[in-house]
Amino acid sequence: MRTKSFLILLLIMPLTAFANTVIQEFKLDNGLKLVVQEDHRSPVVVSQVWYRAGSLDEVNGKTGVAHVLEHMMFKGTKQVKAGQFSRLIAAAGGKENAFTSTDYTCYFQQLEKSHLPLSFKLEADRMANLQLTDEEFAKEIKVVMEERRWRTDDKPQSKVSEAFQATVYHAHPYSRPVIGYMNDLENMTAADAREWYHNWYAPNNATVVVVGDVKAQEVYALAKEHFGKLKAKVLPERKPQVEPEQTGERRIVVKAPAKLPYLLMGYHVPPLMNPETDWEPYALEVLAGVLSGNPAARLNQRLVRETQIAVDASAGYDLMARGRQSIFALDATPSEGKTVAELETALLQQVESIKQSGVTAEELDRVKAGVIAADVYKRDSMFYQGMQIGTIETIGFPWKILDDYPNKLRAVTPEQVQAVANKYLLKDNLTIATLDPQPIDPNAKPQGKPHVH
Amino acid sequence: MMNMQHIRKTLSFWLALLAAGLLAFAGAAQAGVKIQHWQTASGSEVYFVENHDLPIVDLSVNFAAGSVRDTAEKSGVAGITRYLMTLGAAGMSDEKISNKMADVGAILGGDFDADRAGFKLRTLSSEREKAQALEVFTKILQQPDFPESVLEREKARIISSLQESATQPESISSKAFMTALYGSHPYSLDGDGEVDTVAKIKRDDLQNFYKQYYGAKGAVVAIIGDLTREQASAIAENVTGGLPKASAISPIPAVALPTKPVEQRISHPASQSHILLGYPGIKRGDPDLFPLYVGNYVLGGGGFVSRLTEEVREKRGLVYSVYSYFMPMAEAGPFQIGLQTKKDQAEDALKLVRETLDKFIKGGITETELKAAKANIIGGFPMRIDSNSKILDYLAVIGFYKLPLNYLDEYNSNVEKVTVAQIKDAFSRRLKPENFVTVIVGDPAAK
Numbered sequence: 006m007r008t009k010s011f012l013i014l015l016l017i018m019p020l021t022a023f024a025n026t027v028i029q030e031f032k033l034d035n036g037l038k039l040v041v042q043e044d045h046r047s048p049v050v051v052s053q054v055w056y057r058a059g060s061l062d063e064v065n066g067k068t069g070v071a072h073v074l075e076h077m078m079f080k081g082t083k084q085v086k087a088g089q090f091s092r093l094i095a096a097a098g099g100k101e102n103a104f105t106s107t108d109y110t111c112y113f114q115q116l117e118k119s120h121l122p123l124s125f126k127l128e129a130d131r132m133a134n135l136q137l138t139d140e141e142f143a144k145e146i147k148v149v150m151e152e153r154r155w156r157t158d159d160k161p162q163s164k165v166s167e168a169f170q171a172t173v174y175h176a177h178p179y180s181r182p183v184i185g186y187m188n189d190l191e192n193m194t195a196a197d198a199r200e201w202y203h204n205w206y207a208p209n210n211a212t213v214v215v216v217g218d219v220k221a222q223e224v225y226a227l228a229k230e231h232f233g234k235l236k237a238k239v240l241p242e243r244k245p246q247v248e249p250e251q252t253g254e255r256r257i258v259v260k261a262p263a264k265l266p267y268l269l270m271g272y273h274v275p276p277l278m279n280p281e282t283d284w285e286p287y288a289l290e291v292l293a294g295v296l297s298g299n300p301a302a303r304l305n306q307r308l309v310r311e312t313q314i315a316v317d318a319s320a321g322y323d324l325m326a327r328g329r330q331s332i333f334a335l336d337a338t339p340s341e342g343k344t345v346a347e348l349e350t351a352l353l354q355q356v357e358s359i360k361q362s363g364v365t366a367e368e369l370d371r372v373k374a375g376v377i378a379a380d381v382y383k384r385d386s387m388f389y390q391g392m393q394i395g396t397i398e399t400i401g402f403p404w405k406i407l408d409d410y411p412n413k414l415r416a417v418t419p420e421q422v423q424a425v426a427n428k429y430l431l432k433d434n435l436t437i438a439t440l441d442p443q444p445i446d447p448n449a450k451p452q453g454k455p456h457v458h
Numbered sequence: 459m460m461n462m463q464h465i466r467k468t469l470s471f472w473l474a475l476l477a478a479g480l481l482a483f484a485g486a487a488q489a490g491v492k493i494q495h496w497q498t499a500s501g502s503e504v505y506f507v508e509n510h511d512l513p514i515v516d517l518s519v520n521f522a523a524g525s526v527r528d529t530a531e532k533s534g535v536a537g538i539t540r541y542l543m544t545l546g547a548a549g550m551s552d553e554k555i556s557n558k559m560a561d562v563g564a565i566l567g568g569d570f571d572a573d574r575a576g577f578k579l580r581t582l583s584s585e586r587e588k589a590q591a592l593e594v595f596t597k598i599l600q601q602p603d604f605p606e607s608v609l610e611r612e613k614a615r616i617i618s619s620l621q622e623s624a625t626q627p628e629s630i631s632s633k634a635f636m637t638a639l640y641g642s643h644p645y646s647l648d649g650d651g652e653v654d655t656v657a658k659i660k661r662d663d664l665q666n667f668y669k670q671y672y673g674a675k676g677a678v679v680a681i682i683g684d685l686t687r688e689q690a691s692a693i694a695e696n697v698t699g700g701l702p703k704a705s706a707i708s709p710i711p712a713v714a715l716p717t718k719p720v721e722q723r724i725s726h727p728a729s730q731s732h733i734l735l736g737y738p739g740i741k742r743g744d745p746d747l748f749p750l751y752v753g754n755y756v757l758g759g760g761g762f763v764s765r766l767t768e769e770v771r772e773k774r775g776l777v778y779s780v781y782s783y784f785m786p787m788a789e790a791g792p793f794q795i796g797l798q799t800k801k802d803q804a805e806d807a808l809k810l811v812r813e814t815l816d817k818f819i820k821g822g823i824t825e826t827e828l829k830a831a832k833a834n835i836i837g838g839f840p841m842r843i844d845s846n847s848k849i850l851d852y853l854a855v856i857g858f859y860k861l862p863l864n865y866l867d868e869y870n871s872n873v874e875k876v877t878v879a880q881i882k883d884a885f886s887r888r889l890k891p892e893n894f895v896t897v898i899v900g901d902p903a904a905k
Contacts, residue, residue, distance in 0.1 A: 046844070047843070048840050049841050087772075092762075092830070095763045095834045099841075100838065116841075144775035148777070151775075151776070154730045155730060155779070156778075158729050159728040159729055159730055262727050263625050264622045265621070298560070299556055299557075300552070301553045301555075301557045310552060310611065316614075316618045341614060341617070371561055377563055378562075378563025378565075382514065385512060385846050387845075442625075445625050
């Protein structure tokens with residue numbers, strides 16, 4: 006959350022500013038999409054396979070299955086036995102991993118450039134030939150439950166986020182955690198994972214992104230060689246899922262062992278729907294930047310530095326969402342002696358101030374300067390550039406929209422920023438989650454002594 | 459939030475990268491990276507790589523001013539000094555500093571650990587942007603104001619954060635581990651300080667610390683990017699020219715090895731036990747560094763293909779993450795093994811980790827394992843130097859720890875030379891599991 010608006014700005018940077026960036030796209034007969042960005046600065050390559058399958062596509066009772074399948078993808082095929090995938094990549098000097106979100110599942114390798122064929126060979130193999138055995142599943146589901154304990158159950162702010170999502174969305178699948186509910190993990194079977202794999206793992210539901218010291222035509226030939234023989238599948242129908250309009254403020258409290266309270270609030274706002282004609286998502290993006298795009302932006306400057314009501318405060322908005330739902334979020338931690346109620350009032354005052362008085366040209370210019378610079382800085386990371394392309398393609402837009410992104414942001418006016426604030430940041434459209442900190446076990450020995458003023 | 463991601467092996471993966479990076483950094487560059495090295499008039503050491511591929515300049519300035527320079531009574535002074543320097547300089551407020559950087563899209567960053575306090579700047583290389591960013595950066599280094607009101611505000615924030623950390627199992631365990639491992643050695647001190655020591659820190663403390671530890675002589679300036687040697691030289695002279703004339707800094711005391719085991723169990727209501735085991739490890743430049751580094755890849759550094767991951771996660775599903783690493787520092791940095799697991803299986807997991815370690819130390823590794831480790835470390839070399847930001851960090855490490863400029867040339871061959879026998883010998887001499895520190899937060903025996 007804290008770095009969110011910054012990350013989002015980076016995520017949508019344009020690819021056009023420097024002429025030596027070359028992106029080419031190809032489509033195989035079986036529907037697999039390939040996007041190649043040549044970058045010859047270093048003799049390395051990043052290879053990513055993006056599946057349009059995330060927690061967004063799950064159903065009740067089987068939450069977490071997208072992520073469980075991600076773990077199972079390392080458990081072997083007919084030709085490559087369990088654990089061998091990682092060993093083969095390691096032997097080539099490579100790094101590899103995978104991640105799952107609401108919107109996608111992505112697998113990647115970073116290799117010296119001559120090893121790209123190994124990546125394609127292994128990825129094509131597990132796209133079609135995964136062996137999902139009961140024995141491997143029984144072990145790996147325990148690993149995922151440990152991951153849930155570590156990532157969510159024992160982290161107070163993660164529990165608040167999980168509860169917040171479940172409150173802000175009633176009908177939309179974004180209400181459910183990517184990691185899955187513990188009950189669903191406990192009752193999940195290898196058959197559930199097989200069903201997921203069967204449904205979604207197909208060349209016509211995947212995008213392969215390659216960035217590095219390669220020649221696009223050669224990568225295309227290599228992709229045809231390895232992925233070309235895979236058969237397209239008929240994908241399950243994706244029903245439109247629209248969250249009913251929120252018609253009144255929602256509140257939720259989470260209790261967990263902690264010292265500091267925490268406040269997370271958010272409004273339903275539109276994500277990018279039509280990259281050609283939309284302007285509101287760009288105005289919301291700039292609004293997030295004005296509130297917390299740099300250390301002197303409004304929330305940190307006024308709430309942390311000046312009034313000192315908070316020890317942390319930030320805003321975030323994600324305009325890219327395959328589920329076509331988004332939230333404009335604010336989160337903060339109160340200072341010693343301040344309550345979450347006081348903090349909530351202070352955050353809402355900042356929102357109100359923008360609705361009443363708008364933002365200055367100076368603030369807007371500062372956000373735009375950050376956008377321009379980030380567009381250059383991102384080129385220092387091949388992995389990051391691949392992430393941008395893969396995310397946008399998987400979410401359902403052509404990567405080419407990146408070209409126009411800086412101009413869309415530059416075109417945002419102070420009036421537009423004020424207009425989206427007035428249109429969407431409304432009390433009846435607000436959800437507020439708070440952490441009510443509980444004492445840890447009285448037998449525990451926390452370090453340091455209690456602070457006395 | 460919406461795109462909250464679930465990565466398959468976060469902890470061990472990134473820690474392995476961290477450990478590998480710090481070591482291998484010192485190994486990489488000359489195979490493709492041409493480092494220029496000189497001294498400024500004021501005696502700072504400059505390490506420069508000229509690269510015009512992108513219109514970017516990356517710069518870091520590093521001082522021997524880490525938390526090892528703190529005392530137990532004033533723990534936190536070193537870290538707060540570094541931080542406060544960025545929040546008021548030459549009459550500019552924190553707001554002014556942030557705005558001037560943001561107006562030109564520059565990013566001010568930094569590093570702080572037990573050995574080192576560093577300041578980082580990333581800016582576009584175009585004249586207006588670069589000049590403004592460097593002007594602010596130079597004032598931060600040379601004319602810090604340490605405003606009283608900012609100090610009070612930041613102390614309150616740090617104390618809040620320390621109090622929060624004292625309730626969270628990960629921070630409780632790492633703090634208890636460092637305290638038990640280093641005892642009265644300053645490496646035991648928490649870089650963030652303690653609630654009661656931070657509360658007492660005064661502006662004078664910061665000014666004195668600054669005058670004592672932020673001298674130009676010996677400061678390490680790392681630069682990479684779209685500059686000529688002449689431009690880089692002018693920048694290095696400017697950023698170091700006005701630094702204090704500090705006297706020589708005393709060496710860090712040697713780390714005493716434990717003579718008996720310590721096991722600390724701390725109750726916590728979390729669902730998992732957080733377990734850390736370890737022993738003082740190695741220094742930079744240690745002759746055992748390569749055998750220990752390559753061996754640790756097999757033990758718990760090699761992510762998915764390590765023995766610890768294989769035994770504890772892959773075969774039995776007991777953990778999401780288990781790892782081991784050596785963190786080489788100016789004096790012996792920690793060797794650490796870490797894992798988290800559901801409380802009712804914590805004793806089994808701990809026993810398994812100890813058996814795996816014991817077998818590793820007594821039996822060593824196989825030729826096949828050694829071959830695989832070398833293949834990954836040597837084959838992964840190009841990825842360690844594939845960006846300016848990675849090379850910048852290398853330059854700072856090479857300079858700060860006075861590693862030879864050709865260290866990188868020899869890195870792969872040093873890895874290649876390691877034998878099975880050297881690994882067994884180095885581990886059995888350097889790690890004494892019978893005297894290990896063990897910390898378990900979320901004690902399974904407690905109610």
